[in-house]
Amino acid sequence: AIHKAASSSGRRSFELSGRRTELRQWQDATGGEVLACQIDAGGIGISLSRAGYCVYYSVGWNRGNYEQSYPRIHDTNQQHPAVGYYHLLAAGTIDEVLYQALRDGKDLVEAVLKMMREK
Numbered sequence: 001a002i003h004k005a006a007s008s009s010g011r012r013s014f015e016l017s018g019r020r021t022e023l024r025q026w027q028d029a030t031g032g033e034v035l036a037c038q039i040d041a042g043g044i045g046i047s048l049s050r051a052g053y054c055v056y057y058s059v060g061w062n063r064g065n066y067e068q069s070y071p072r073i074h075d076t077n078q079q080h081p082a083v084g085y086y087h088l089l090a091a092g093t094i095d096e097v098l099y100q101a102l103r104d105g106k107d108l109v110e111a112v113l114k115m116m117r118e119k
Contacts, residue, residue, distance in 0.1 A: 002034065002036040002057065003015070003034075003036065006034040011031070011032055011033060011034050012029065012031070012033045012034070013033065013034040013035070013036060014026040014029075014033060014034070014035050014036070015035070015036045015037070016035060016036070016037040016038065016041045016046075017036070017037070017038040017041050018038065018040075018041065021041075022035075023035070023046060026050070027047070027050060032052075035048070035051070036057075038058075039056065039058065039059070039060040039062075039065050039069060040060055040062065040065055046072055047072065047077060048072045048073045049073065049074075049076075049077040049078045049079060050079055051073050051080070051083060052079075052080045052083060052084070053083065053084045053085075053086065054069070054083060054084070054085045054086070055085075055086045055087075055088060056069075056085075056086070056087045056088065057088050058095060059087075059089075059095045059098040059099045059102065060098075061108060063102060070085075087099055094112065094115075097111050097112055097115045098111070098112070
């Protein structure tokens with residue numbers, strides 16, 4: 001869906017995930033290309049300093065990857081004075097519960113179990 005949206009707006013898109021590794025192509029590109037980056041693939045040990053926006057389309061279970069995704073964008077080579085962060089969450093989903101727990105510094109497993117007990 002991300003690649004389709006990028007294409008319909010006239011942008012090229014690249015992917016960093018378990019199935020595609022196109023980080024170098026995105027870093028070497030010159031325009032407003034889109035990098036669809038799975039949080040587990042893009043949270044640790046890479047530079048995303050070309051990014052002007054960061055859109056999270058899923059929430060991972062690893063607090064470390066989530067916390068490290070911000071420094072991947074804001075390293076010493078950041079090219080934009082401000083980066084916009086967006087979290088796409090569907091109401092009533094597990095991603096909403098995980099995002100709240102991560103944002104509030106709560107235990108992820110406990111937050112999910114609490115949600116399940118309340119349903």
